[in-house]
Amino acid sequence: MSDVRIITGNEAAALAVTLCEPQVLAAYPITPQTKIAELLSEYTEKGILKAEYVRVESEHSALSVLIAASTAGARTFTATCSNGLLYMHEQLHWAAGSRLPIVMCCVNRGVGAPWSIFNDQQDAMSQRDTGWIQLYCRDNQEIIDTVIQAYRIAEEVYVPVMVCYDGFILSHTMMPVEVPKGEEVKGFLPPYRPHTFLDPERPCTINPVFFPWRRENAEGVLCDGYMEMRRKLQNGLERAKGVIAETSREYAERFGRDCGGLIWTHRTEDAEFIMTGMGSIAAETTLAADLLREEGVRAGVVGIRSYRPFPKEALAQAMGGAKLIMVLEKCLSYGYEGGVASDLKAALYGTGVDAPVVGVIAGLGGRDVRIDDMLTAARESLEGLKSGQCGNRTLWLNCHGEE
């Protein structure tokens, strides 16, 4: 019999982590992530999770601890968000550059200033170029399923994975979640095999200063320089596209639930108007699409699950029939536009998909994202398309002040 529990996103994350049996944990509490840190501490204390929980004074130290632990061969986990994630910034690069398969939950929250504890996705977006894989969850079921998949993906391509889900909206909202059995997760997730092992018996230096050129090592073997190492990181993330899709497929076969791999779609077969986004806002757009269909609009949704690597090919294919695309996102690159909109436009360049892309900035700092507002933005853009007035523009949803 399936084990369905009504739980919050943070509880789902903590349960998933426990099922994956990491050996070293370190986390610094920050709203709205705190509950994960508390639960994992409790599970460790009670012996439900046989792990070393290292108490740290900051997020920077939390990730430093995991970098060391992962290098020594341990499966690891941490969670943070917002300014805590920003404080980790330097170590995010280090973890990815070291090719350590660390898994972290980012419970998406706006960043200060002004101070906010509420949801948006600016935190993870601002860490886009650190070399981490970023997967976004649309509900609590996807949180538990994605965390489990994240370990398998990370350990296959040796790239750290950030599992992102919306703070409060998912982290604090209870909903039914099917919890997989420990034995089944074990069967899906083989033990972690580190690529380089820090071993006291064979002391070595890992990641010393690399020169701009390639050099021979002590045995006379010509080794990679910095640029070759960085190219390998890029290749790792490119290879992750296939691994993410394949992991999702195999997970679906074993557990009966499919998060979609790189992207997921909702009523896109004949869709001329396609909405897209990441996380809970993308789930909400499916409702907007259904309502637009009742008005006779051929609307559909393409949800972006993997933001890095960016699923360029899959998106171009899924949006092939679009006459108008609307990106709803909870972040932006100040001085330009939403990051997802930029990336999407670049991905579609030269593919023959030349639909206008309307960017919609929504839900910053927890501002309510209402279906009615989405529908209004959609209808206006569709009208604009008819009259030829709809270019690549950016709208601010449910926001006052000057345009």
Added chain:
Amino acid sequence: MNEIIWHGRGGQGVVLASEVLAEAAYLQGYKGVTSAPTFGPERRGAPLSASTRIADEPIRIFSRIERPHIAVVLDESLFDTMDIAGTLREGGILIVNSDKPPERFIPGKTNSIRAATVDAVSIAREYRLFVGGAPVVNTPLLGALARVWNGIEMRNIERGMGFKMSPPAAYNNFQAARSAFERTLVNGGEGREE
């Protein structure tokens, strides 16, 4: 989809009431249930709310509930600070912890909503339900809810409490809820809504 909002003050247990209802609704066969607190910091005594969404299909909406079908009010002093009845949908139900008759809570110009009251404070006292010296009114109001809304059955509220409380606490709270079910006053008759 049914949207239920719980208004109370920090410490009164609106979040727990919403969670028990979500558990009960799922046990009753609804595929879509969500329970969410007011997002943000909480302070004892400050007004706060929790919301429950219940539907046959999984919930795909996470925005705040603006026009609830049912509003449950744990503290009638909240009527001084907000227009709770005014936010209800046409045909909505207002449930108030109060020893006053339900008609008192229906604004003059609105005839389309139904109101119910139950003296949850007295019931909590009878069943010795106290937290920090204050009577526990959240669980009796679940009984009042089952009385006026056909969507949920008492036996599932009982089972829902079993998920959220120790067995003795669940037993005692359910007895209080059952008493509230019996003693709820409904304006315009006794019928449950279909």
